[in-house]
Amino acid sequence: MELTIGKFAKAVNTTIRTLRHYEKIGLLVPSKRNELNQKIYTGDELKKFYNIQLLKSLNLPLYEIKQRLEDPEYSFKEMLEIQEALLLDKRDKINMSLGMMTRIKALLNETGDLTNEDFMLLMNSIRLEEDQRKILNRYFSIDTIDAIIPKSKSQQIALDRLNMRLLSFFQAAIHNELTPESHEVQRELKEIIEMLPVPLEEFYNSNNNLEKQLGIIKAILPVNMTEFLGEAIRVLFNSHHEGKGE
Numbered sequence: 337m338e339l340t341i342g343k344f345a346k347a348v349n350t351t352i353r354t355l356r357h358y359e360k361i362g363l364l365v366p367s368k369r370n371e372l373n374q375k376i377y378t379g380d381e382l383k384k385f386y387n388i389q390l391l392k393s394l395n396l397p398l399y400e401i402k403q404r405l406e407d408p409e410y411s412f413k414e415m416l417e418i419q420e421a422l423l424l425d426k427r428d429k430i431n432m433s434l435g436m437m438t439r440i441k442a443l444l445n446e447t448g449d450l451t452n453e454d455f456m457l458l459m460n461s462i463r464l465e466e467d468q469r470k471i472l473n474r475y476f477s478i479d480t481i482d483a484i485i486p487k488s489k490s491q492q493i494a495l496d497r498l499n500m501r502l503l504s505f506f507q508a509a510i511h512n513e514l515t516p517e518s519h520e521v522q523r524e525l526k527e528i529i530e531m532l533p534v535p536l537e538e539f540y541n542s543n544n545n546l547e548k549q550l551g552i553i554k555a556i557l558p559v560n561m562t563e564f565l566g567e568a569i570r571v572l573f574n575s576h577h578e579g580k581g582e
């Protein structure tokens with residue numbers, strides 16, 4: 337087989353521009369010329385081209401493909417194992433992103449509309465759930481963590497509704513210049529905490545001090561809300577302990 341660049345591009349379903357780029361970086365360089373002094377591609381280039389496409393399908397960048405094709409001692413078995421791990425990780429991230437989109441769309445169907453800020457806050461809340469689980473693991477049992485940040489889709493929808501309520505209320509409270517100790521804020525915060533599928537006393541009577549519990553909440557929320565909500569929770573917890581005479 338001996339083909340000029342145009343015919344070779346057509347034969348392998350690529351573009352002349354791509355082949356010229358491969359030649360420029362030394363990845364695929366035609367080894368012969370015809371009687372008209374035109375560069376031609378032979379069976380050797382065809383084989384190498386398909387090897388390049390194979391490695392590209394494994395998500396390798398061109399510079400790394402060039403290095404590996406030029407190194408006869410390179411272990412393709414090791415490369416496959418590394419790339420498999422990378423692709424599995426990428427698949428997990430894609431699945432996580434798709435799951436996040438499904439949950440946001442479900443909430444959107446219920447509420448009818450969300451602001452751009454609401455979208456960002458909720459998506460970040462969902463995106464950081466695994467990090468939140470690690471933080472909570474320092475303070476609560478696995479069963480409690482699974483109740484706060486559930487794995488099942490039906491329970492996740494309830495969590496998303498609760499997050500939306502919390503975020504929306506405290507955004508409005510800050511905007512309307514309410515104070516953390518105001519009756520409206522304290523009443524809403526208590527209602528939200530009581531809606532969590534965890535015994536209320538497990539929050540109030542944790543063996544950890546209040547600052548650590550506030551640290552958990554702060555790690556979950558956007559920066560502009562942490563101080564306000566942190567103070568609101570402090571007031572609520574202090575009020576609870578005072579009411580019990582502690």
